[in-house]
Amino acid sequence: MKVHRLERDVFHLVGERYESGTLAVLDGDRALLVDGMAAAPDAARLREIVTVEWGKRVVLLVSTHYFSDHLAAWNLFPETPVLAHEMASATFWTEDFRSAEEAAHYRKPTILLSGGLELSFGRHAVRIFENPGHTAGTLNVELPAADLLHVGDTAVGRMAYLRYSAPEAIDRALERAQRRGRSRILRSHGEAAGPEVLASARGYLEGLRARVFEARRGHGRVRAITIDECLPPGPAATAFESFFHARNLASIEERGLYPEAA
Numbered sequence: 193m194k195v196h197r198l199e200r201d202v203f204h205l206v207g208e209r210y211e212s213g214t215l216a217v218l219d220g221d222r223a224l225l226v227d228g229m230a231a232a233p234d235a236a237r238l239r240e241i242v243t244v245e246w247g248k249r250v251v252l253l254v255s256t257h258y259f260s261d262h263l264a265a266w267n268l269f270p271e272t273p274v275l276a277h278e279m280a281s282a283t284f285w286t287e288d289f290r291s292a293e294e295a296a297h298y299r300k301p302t303i304l305l306s307g308g309l310e311l312s313f314g315r316h317a318v319r320i321f322e323n324p325g326h327t328a329g330t331l332n333v334e335l336p337a338a339d340l341l342h343v344g345d346t347a348v349g350r351m352a353y354l355r356y357s358a359p360e361a362i363d364r365a366l367e368r369a370q371r372r373g374r375s376r377i378l379r380s381h382g383e384a385a386g387p388e389v390l391a392s393a394r395g396y397l398e399g400l401r402a403r404v405f406e407a408r409r410g411h412g413r414v415r416a417i418t419i420d421e422c423l424p425p426g427p428a429a430t431a432f433e434s435f436f437h438a439r440n441l442a443s444i445e446e447r448g449l450y451p452e453a454a
């Protein structure tokens with residue numbers, strides 16, 4: 193597990209499985225966690241670091257979205273409330289591809305939110321608000337004092353994942369995230385980044401749409417569109433991004449996305 197100190201009281205822990213992360217906000221002996229890792233060993237290590245090495249009491253768990261690759265730690269803190277979007281259970285039961293081990297991470301959320309709320313936690317105002325896009329039940333978490341916005345899986349690496357939504361909805365969510373104007377962006381996978389990852393995800397969606405148009409006009413097959421043809425200039429696509437790009441192409445064909453390009 194990688195542990196990044198973003199501020200004296202704000203840490204980002206990145207697990208081994210899928211690089212799923214947890215944001216930890218500290219206040220004295222209390223900790224608030226956002227997202228809970230993808231696998232039991234990562235979750236156990238997270239608990240050890242926060243409760244044993246740091247000596248913190250975990251008082252609130254916040255889920256950006258209720259997919260099994262972000263819930264592994266929630267059953268390790270059975271006394272701690274879990275705050276999630278009111279669509280959390282619907283989100284969980286629409287998830288495809290998860291293993292039995294991952295499905296077993298489920299814990300019923302205890303506080304359901306629609307709209308938004310702001311809570312004071314130490315020196316931080318923690319703003320939690322719905323931002324439907326990647327899923328209909330996605331929450332984003334903003335810490336203005338840390339100039340930080342956590343967007344969940346709204347951006348996946350430098351791209352976006354369409355399977356559980358529609359490109360237009362994700363683009364709107366990315367735009368809402370951009371409007372917050374934060375310079376530090378956390379996603380549910382990978383390390384903290386800058387706002388360019390939001391611009392890149394929007395650019396990817398735009399590029400993908402254009403390539404689908406071209407393919408449907410007879411210039412190739414949708415399944416043959418490469419991620420590099422869609423991503424804006426920048427680092428080469430990672431294996432993680434390429435994996436979800438292939439899933440996007442399958443979704444476009446299976447669901448007839450971009451009908452205006454048919």
Ligand SMILES: [Fe+2]
Nearest residue numbers: 259261345380
């Ligand atoms: Fe995820």
